[in-house]
Amino acid sequence: MQNQVVPSIEAHFSGVDDPRIDRTRDHPLINILVIAICGVISGADGWTDIEDFGKAKQDWFSRFLDLKNGIPSHDTFGRVFSRIDPEQFQQGFLSWMQTVQKILPGTVIPIDGKQLRGSHDRKLGKNAIYMVSAWSQANHLVLGQYQVDEKSNEITAIPKLLNVLDITGCIVTIDAMGCQTEIATQIVDGGGDYLLALKGNQGRLHEDTVWLFSSLRQNNFAQVEHDFCQIHNQGHGRIETRQCWTIDPHQWPEHFRTLAGCRKSKKGVPENGDYRQI
Numbered sequence: 001m002q003n004q005v006v007p008s009i010e011a012h013f014s015g016v017d018d019p020r021i022d023r024t025r026d027h028p029l030i031n032i033l034v035i036a037i038c039g040v041i042s043g044a045d046g047w048t049d050i051e052d053f054g055k056a057k058q059d060w061f062s063r064f065l066d067l068k069n070g071i072p073s074h075d076t077f078g079r080v081f082s083r084i085d086p087e088q089f090q091q092g093f094l095s096w097m098q099t100v101q102k103i104l105p106g107t108v109i110p111i112d113g114k115q116l117r118g119s120h121d122r123k124l125g126k127n128a129i130y131m132v133s134a135w136s137q138a139n140h141l142v143l144g145q146y147q148v149d150e151k152s153n154e155i156t157a158i159p160k161l162l163n164v165l166d167i168t169g170c171i172v173t174i175d176a177m178g179c180q181t182e183i184a185t186q187i188v189d190g191g192g193d194y195l196l197a198l199k200g201n202q203g204r205l206h207e208d209t210v211w212l213f214s215s216l217r218q219n220n221f222a223q224v225e226h227d228f229c230q231i232h233n234q235g236h237g238r239i240e241t242r243q244c245w246t247i248d249p250h251q252w253p254e255h256f257r258t259l260a261g262c263r264k265s266k267k268g269v270p271e272n273g274d275y276r277q278i
Helices: 005-012 029-041 047-056 074-083 086-100 154-163 181-189 200-218 253-257 259-264
Strands: 108-115 130-136 141-147 171-174 193-196 227-235 238-246
Touching (some): 005 029, 047 074, 086 141, 108 154, 141 154, 181 193, 200 238
Parallel strands (some): 171 193
Antiparallel strands (some): 130 141, 227 238
16 A cells, blocks of 8 residues: 555646645645545545544554644545646546556446436525546446536537547447537547437437338348347336347448438338349
């Protein structure tokens, strides 16, 4: 611990500026960061809990921290963290997390937006906070998160989150909100693959895709290379069957080049699968 953890944290958080003036720095910033991080990891909920955790583990912390002034008070933790630049702290935290955990190629990284429970205050006119988070299923931890601006939406927050993630060799999944050309391009440029949900927010593309697969299924995917998967789940008093058909648009560009003409002329997919006849 003494030879690895603290130097590592100090190195990754070196870009976080200490917001205090010299005469108020009774506790080194690294002490505040290390105790707070360890406290939160151990389940502390609030500054008072973090102070209590620090006091309970003071002998342990004293092995690698300069605690000549003891454990910071909960007020000190609150004041310092309220004035720390959030982007600097986020960059340091993400850098540290990328060091202590390993993302393997093929890892699935779901990105999703959630409203923080209890983050709104009607009396003060404070709206709820929405965060976009990236989760590593293999490591069971949040790789990063970004707050959605009140005057914006997830579409603008997702690219900012992707900018700070290393997604090389990973599969990024996003719901229909993230089904955008720019987001897909950013994921590919970052060395990853994507799985994006397609719904009504992309009306024409959604309609074309539904039409295409419906037509292909009617003809049993004649001469079209495809994959099929079926999963059965039982729960809540019912049995669910999920079926999935996939095709490679790079191998079958005719499917998509001829969609508009097929639909406009009300033609279906040729029974023999030969798109050149359209």
